[in-house]
Amino acid sequence: MKAVVSYKYGSPDILELKEVEKPVPLDNQVLIKIHASSLNFGNLVLLKGQPFLARFAFGLIKPKYSIPGGDIAGQIEEVGKDVKQFHPVDEVFGDLSICGWGGLAEYAAVPEHALALKPHNVSFGEAAASPMAGVTALQGLRDKGKLKTGQKVLIHGASGGVGTFAVQLAKTMGAEVTGVCSTRNIEILKAIGADHVIDYTRDDFTQKKEHYDLILGVNGFHPLSAYKRALKPNGRFVHVGGSEAQLFQTLIFGPFISMTGKKEMSNLLQRANQKDLIYLKELLEDEKIKPVIDRRYKISEVQEAFKYFAEGHAQGKVIITI
Structure with a gap:
């Protein structure tokens, strides 16, 4: 599968789109075909390794997680035998920062507690804009x-x-x-x-x-x-x-x-959890909140997306289509 990778800390120029091994879900995981991801401040921290204190979580010398990307939305292709909440073809969204990142890729193997069913009335891009x-x-x-x-x-x-x-x-x-x-x-x-x-x-x-x-x-x-x-x-x-x-x-x-x-x-130290994600889903479906999206980039344009986001002037969210 294609995935964005970074093996050292640095600027957006170090990000590469490469062929990597497609993940195989564990018994408590689902395999998601990712349709969209979005950028957050945490993506810049993981990319740059700054502030330095963050390296105690992300890796002192180089990133512990080589595939960045937290927010995702996509469709489940496979479920592990212990998964109870989801089934193949379910459309879901979630925050992978609590389980190893990896959202800037065509597929991700994810524990079910990081996900919720995607709001039925929003696009994959709008759903990916919402979790973090x-x-x-x-x-x-x-x-x-x-x-x-x-x-x-x-x-x-x-x-x-x-x-x-x-x-x-x-x-x-x-x-x-x-x-x-x-x-x-x-x-x-x-x-x-x-x-x-x-x-x-x-x-x-x-x-x-x-x-x-x-x-x-x-x-x-x-x-x-x-x-x-x-x-x-x-x-x-x-x-x-x-x-x-x-x-x-x-x-x-x-x-x-x-x-x-x-x-x-x-x-505030944000803590991703499924209960809050489900609450957001309900608000999105009731149209009480709506993601504000500034720009959309293809995954092949990931360097440009990070550079624009790092300027700090995005009006709402920056989306990356996988």
Whole structure:
């Protein structure tokens, strides 16, 4: 089968499309013919080996997983004898980051707990856009952010993959949603339901009088003190992504700030799980959320796809058709 491979850390130029051995599913796995995959920040971490701490999970010297790709959607061709939930020809989607990656390939052997049935009303590309970004947004809002109906949430970096899901999910939770983005993305956020949009090229929300119950930092760069200033007295800040400096600030100083006051500053480590994936499936089928897709690339164009995604300006998701 054809697969994208990388045997060392580096830039997108090291990615190669090669013929590799087709996987054989174990007793608890299914064999999926992959139709589409999508790119997430984790793909860049696995490619570059940065930040360095990630190498303790991905391999110190070279990548532990030679075939990248987390989000996938496709059709089951074969099931192991112990598989209970799925059957051949079932259409599924899932996040392979919890089971060895490998989504940028024609086939993958995957444990059933990493998958859910694909929403019947979306394409394979739309399904592949959803698992990692959707679950990250969900866990940031619901689990870390403890968002409740009627609360005010600000999503910093609202026009990317996680951000566009976060805007829509927050609305399903009954929140008043403010999205922060650049000028060119304002209409996208309005189209997916944001109540207010702040153009960060013109306004700094941390200097305004408005305060929020929750700030979700999807692509943040402000110091923690600025986010703290924009929170209500019992507000929460959840770091999802952004600059490495902000990540380390949240990891090191966040617990201290949280212990010494009523405002909480925390970091989200997304954990893929089937229950949340099924919840996303139901929301997609009910048309309460919809993936925002920026560009689609063929698997033969994987270097170009990674380079575009690494620029950090994607409007929603970048899809790779297998």
